[in-house]
Amino acid sequence: MLDQQREVYKEEARELLSELEDSLLELEESPEDSELVAKVFRAMHTIKGSGAMFGFDDIAAFTHEVETVFDLVRNGEISVTKKLISLSLEARDHIRSLLEGNDIDLTKGAALVKSFQALVPSKTPAVEETPRTLPAENLSANSEAAATYRIRLHLVENIIFTGTRPDALLRELSELGACKVVAHTHEVPLLADINPENCYTHWDIVLTSTRGVNSIKDVFIFVEDDAELKIDLIDDGLSSDDELDYKRIGEILLDRGDISKEELEAILSQNKPIGQKLIDAKKVPQEKIDAALNEQEMVRAARQQRQAQDSASSVRVPAERLDLLVNMVGELVTVQARLSQAAASRDDSDLMAIAEEVERLTGELRDNSLNMRMLPIGTTFSKFKRLVRDLSGELGKKIELKTVGAETEIDKTVIEKLNDPLVHLIRNSLDHGIEMPEVRRQAGKPETGTVLLSAAHSGDSVEITIEDDGKGLDREAILAKGIEKGLISADAHLSDDEVFNLIFAAGFSTAKVVTGVSGRGVGMDVVKRAIEALRGSIAIDSRAGKGSVITIRIPLTLAIIESLLVSIDGDAYALPLSIIEECVELTAMDITNAHGRNLINVRGQIVPYISLREEFGIFDAPPTIQQVVITHHNHIRVGFVVDQVIGQHQSVIKTLGRMCKDVQCVSGATILGDGNVALILDSNQLAKKAEQMAE
Amino acid sequence: MAETESIDIHQYLTFKLDDETFALTIGKVREVLDFTTVTRVPQTPDYMRGVINLRGSVVPVMDLNRKFGMAHTDKTVNTCIIIVEIDMEGETTILGALADSVQEVLELEPDQIEPPPKIGTKLRTEFIKGMGKHNDEFIIILDIDKVFSAEEISTVQNVFKQEEVEA
Numbered sequence: 001m002l003d004q005q006r007e008v009y010k011e012e013a014r015e016l017l018s019e020l021e022d023s024l025l026e027l028e029e030s031p032e033d034s035e036l037v038a039k040v041f042r043a044m045h046t047i048k049g050s051g052a053m054f055g056f057d058d059i060a061a062f063t064h065e066v067e068t069v070f071d072l073v074r075n076g077e078i079s080v081t082k083k084l085i086s087l088s089l090e091a092r093d094h095i096r097s098l099l100e101g102n103d104i105d106l107t108k109g110a111a112l113v114k115s116f117q118a119l120v121p122s123k124t125p126a127v128e129e130t131p132r133t134l135p136a137e138n139l140s141a142n143s144e145a146a147a148t149y150r151i152r153l154h155l156v157e158n159i160i161f162t163g164t165r166p167d168a169l170l171r172e173l174s175e176l177g178a179c180k181v182v183a184h185t186h187e188v189p190l191l192a193d194i195n196p197e198n199c200y201t202h203w204d205i206v207l208t209s210t211r212g213v214n215s216i217k218d219v220f221i222f223v224e225d226d227a228e229l230k231i232d233l234i235d236d237g238l239s240s241d242d243e244l245d246y247k248r249i250g251e252i253l254l255d256r257g258d259i260s261k262e263e264l265e266a267i268l269s270q271n272k273p274i275g276q277k278l279i280d281a282k283k284v285p286q287e288k289i290d291a292a293l294n295e296q297e298m299v300r301a302a303r304q305q306r307q308a309q310d311s312a313s314s315v316r317v318p319a320e321r322l323d324l325l326v327n328m329v330g331e332l333v334t335v336q337a338r339l340s341q342a343a344a345s346r347d348d349s350d351l352m353a354i355a356e357e358v359e360r361l362t363g364e365l366r367d368n369s370l371n372m373r374m375l376p377i378g379t380t381f382s383k384f385k386r387l388v389r390d391l392s393g394e395l396g397k398k399i400e401l402k403t404v405g406a407e408t409e410i411d412k413t414v415i416e417k418l419n420d421p422l423v424h425l426i427r428n429s430l431d432h433g434i435e436m437p438e439v440r441r442q443a444g445k446p447e448t449g450t451v452l453l454s455a456a457h458s459g460d461s462v463e464i465t466i467e468d469d470g471k472g473l474d475r476e477a478i479l480a481k482g483i484e485k486g487l488i489s490a491d492a493h494l495s496d497d498e499v500f501n502l503i504f505a506a507g508f509s510t511a512k513v514v515t516g517v518s519g520r521g522v523g524m525d526v527v528k529r530a531i532e533a534l535r536g537s538i539a540i541d542s543r544a545g546k547g548s549v550i551t552i553r554i555p556l557t558l559a560i561i562e563s564l565l566v567s568i569d570g571d572a573y574a575l576p577l578s579i580i581e582e583c584v585e586l587t588a589m590d591i592t593n594a595h596g597r598n599l600i601n602v603r604g605q606i607v608p609y610i611s612l613r614e615e616f617g618i619f620d621a622p623p624t625i626q627q628v629v630i631t632h633h634n635h636i637r638v639g640f641v642v643d644q645v646i647g648q649h650q651s652v653i654k655t656l657g658r659m660c661k662d663v664q665c666v667s668g669a670t671i672l673g674d675g676n677v678a679l680i681l682d683s684n685q686l687a688k689k690a691e692q693m694a695e
Numbered sequence: 696m697a698e699t700e701s702i703d704i705h706q707y708l709t710f711k712l713d714d715e716t717f718a719l720t721i722g723k724v725r726e727v728l729d730f731t732t733v734t735r736v737p738q739t740p741d742y743m744r745g746v747i748n749l750r751g752s753v754v755p756v757m758d759l760n761r762k763f764g765m766a767h768t769d770k771t772v773n774t775c776i777i778i779v780e781i782d783m784e785g786e787t788t789i790l791g792a793l794a795d796s797v798q799e800v801l802e803l804e805p806d807q808i809e810p811p812p813k814i815g816t817k818l819r820t821e822f823i824k825g826m827g828k829h830n831d832e833f834i835i836i837l838d839i840d841k842v843f844s845a846e847e848i849s850t851v852q853n854v855f856k857q858e859e860v861e862a
Binding site: 331334571572615616617654655656657658659663664665666669671675676677678679 | 731732734735736737738739743745746747748751752753754755757783786788789790843
């Protein structure tokens, strides 16, 4: 049980740490933002508090030192400096290593503690003060629902004699949660009659707290005998489906016994706001109405807040369970296709109707379950901020990372696999792209270089671009290197695109000096392969002196794709629908007119095509009218000649396994409605072949 | 591997390729299927017949006849797909092997098995685990891991690629 809780704590702490990192980096940019300081403090505080609770004493002790400093920052006694941020980031890394229990560097921890302690001005007593707020208060705050209580407090007149201070009681009460107090002063006598040591006031308090009724009672534990205390639960904080509105003012007063039913009804027959009427009628003093109004307001606010929380609530589910769900949905999609096919062949309208219903539901189920695995890509973006910050310091450059579209959602597994390639590309931009500050100044650019990382949906894929305003790719250097490595012949005339694409060739690196950051020559080809493994594509564009743009396109999900089924010599093949532009006919006439060149005229544009029959080594005579499926790949249009276009298909992607791993042109397989297997064509590979043939 | 063999060592599934009887140790066999539609995979060696749908997973099917240099297996009522588990670089891989007909499950005691002959078979000797004797008939016991080892597959594919280049 405890282990499980520790796991939960770890999970939470991990999240808090990444939040902390974000906040710290933001804070660096706007050091005056007190909201951010508070956020950092809260994160630290929670890590410490719950750490201590679950036995992570080392974390609690260490975090305490950091928290102390941020408490001072919060109170404006220390200002946010770059040094403080760097220290805090290091501290955050240290907490992380403590949490994971690996590469714990105790001397580093001790050094960090010293540095933090050095930041605390010795005169402040804050070090002693903070532990008081340590324990689990923060934990339970989130775990229990906030209930609203009505407390009516009548103290005996001579209460001050006994040493009790009513104000202290009320303050203590207000520490339990949001609290509104109305003092009833109508019993206070005229000044001449007043005994200054008597307490004439009584109070109506409305408190919204998560601590439960016992902690309220605890506040009054020492005055129990000397007080008339009434605590009523007026909103249990659990039911959120009841309406936002709370009782009407008259009902509240009736509840409290401040008015009798008859009186209320008599007043109700008049036509003013009930509170005003009651005051006018002198049935209830003004304070009582105020207290009742307070109650109404508090409960409404509490319920409103809870509704907002409820709607944003989430459930933690292990990733494997989601994967399992998606797998099962995949099976279901396959079975549904079979059902539709069987129904269509049976000419039974009832069965057809059922099949259509199942099809609709399956579609929705598929979309929903795939959506569950979607995460905003921003989770990786924030990691890069740290990367850029650390690296630019290391390289002595001034670089700012801007991100756009962090909320773009993409499949979890895709995000995980994107991380390494993106790290590599950003490192490259920083190392090779952005110049040193002096160089930039001389070139008339701002000293601080910018790397823009953006993500956006386009069709059923996500486009991620990494854009820098550095020096751009060196066309001549790449060309020279390409010739040296024997990748191209010395007299080849290459377009800019072709030259830039050389950097994706294996073993290509133009950096003259191998730095710690990049330039080990295992760079871009690995990136390209990783992207292609995700069935994505990568392209680079660059202008000398202006910078480079790298564009990555990744399909939204790896599990199910929309595809177009085609047939070639009786076998079905699937092509990803996302790359398809249109289908046109190819007649024997067209072929003769092209004089042996594989080119087709699509509304005035010449598009190269390849015959998949020839590609697959099928040499039987093709049908007289074939179809060309026109696809686009990084702005290049390529046609694939097939026998027939069958139609659209939801393809659940299956791997072909190790036996077929060397098969080019095929990226997977899918199961059709009739139980047969159709191969999914790897359009990238095919397009490459087409390009080579066109040359 | 030694352990699984000691458990199942006496039981063998026999099947026919052309008119010769072969056997596989039962521990390697997962199930036997009737011949179903096989989807061709382009650009694969010709002993690879294609892929089938095995209850939702895609499994490659190999033509043992072609693999051993015999004629292409023609489809008859008796044609079967034997689903085997092979050990490929430490990972278990499922694949189907096409057989002209499946015979029976036999018990062969170790003394009924002789080491593979050095000469006299059409097969490469490393594919053969031993020669079993049953009712005066010789049964070739295959080492299926060797037949479809990663090396085997890649050498054949390289040959195939070369052919392609030459063509």
